[in-house]
Amino acid sequence: ETGVTQSPTHLIKTRGQQVTLRCSSQSGHNTVSWYQQALGQGPQFIFQYYREEENGRGNFPPRFSGLQFPNYSSELNVNALELDDSALYLCASSRTDGIQYFGAGTRLSVL
Amino acid sequence: GQQLNQSPQSMFIQEGEDVSMNCTSSSIFNTWLWYKQDPGEGPVLLIALYKAGELTSNGRLTAQFGITRKDSFLNISASIPSDVGIYFCAGQVQGAQKLVFGQGTRLTINP
Numbered sequence: 455e456t457g458v459t460q461s462p463t464h465l466i467k468t469r470g471q472q473v474t475l476r477c478s479s480q481s482g483h484n485t486v487s488w489y490q491q492a493l494g495q496g497p498q499f500i501f502q503y504y505r506e507e508e509n510g511r512g513n514f515p516p517r518f519s520g521l522q523f524p525n526y527s528s529e530l531n532v533n534a535l536e537l538d539d540s541a542l543y544l545c546a547s548s549r550t551d552g553i554q555y556f557g558a559g560t561r562l563s564v565l
Numbered sequence: 566g567q568q569l570n571q572s573p574q575s576m577f578i579q580e581g582e583d584v585s586m587n588c589t590s591s592s593i594f595n596t597w598l599w600y601k602q603d604p605g606e607g608p609v610l611l612i613a614l615y616k617a618g619e620l621t622s623n624g625r626l627t628a629q630f631g632i633t634r635k636d637s638f639l640n641i642s643a644s645i646p647s648d649v650g651i652y653f654c655a656g657q658v659q660g661a662q663k664l665v666f667g668q669g670t671r672l673t674i675n676p
Binding site: 489495502512544557558 | 571598600606608609655660664665666
């Protein structure tokens with residue numbers, strides 16, 4: 455186990471709704487990165503949080519947003535859900551510029 | 566989004582056989598990583614490579630960082646049933662936050 459925990463495990467939403475996914479980082483890690491993994495694909499970088507601020511962003515629209523808290527845990531928020539947002543959302547924690555260790559992910563289904 | 570070219574996409578082998586897979590990119594990376602993902606789980610780090618030409622082993626797994634910095638290889642010797650899963654390569658540019666992943670190689674082992 456990596457020590458990175460994500461909740462919930464599974465989630466079903468309808469188009470247009472909003473969702474919040476949560477991640478607790480491994481002890482000693484101060485950086486959290488979020489990835490979207492569509493079925494049959496490799497993970498795609500959404501953004502990274504360091505010192506409670508966004509520290510790099512991939513090619514995702516502004517309706518994907520996040521937070522990092524003083525204890526280094528993080529949230530991923532997605533507004534106005536679309537069918538194509540259905541995917542496995544992975545959180546990875548690391549030390550600054552260190553190896554990223556992944557949680558088990560949250561499986562989001564948008565109907 | 567940007568992805569690495571990973572091959573083969575799938576492999577069907579007999580238990581005990583050796584396995585080779587590779588990953589290529591049009592861009593240079595400073596770090597190459599190999600992860601394994603089992604169903605319902607997040608990627609688990611197998612090997613990290615930091616220098617061009619580096620050859621690193623982890624048990625029956627051996628990976629190499631290509632001299633051009635644009636490719637990497639993973640070999641598995643004497644495969645066993647627990648090697649079944651999807652293997653992902655990932656590249657990282659120094660100072661960049663994101664990992665860029667390949668599409669994965671799905672390994673199936675016939676007993």
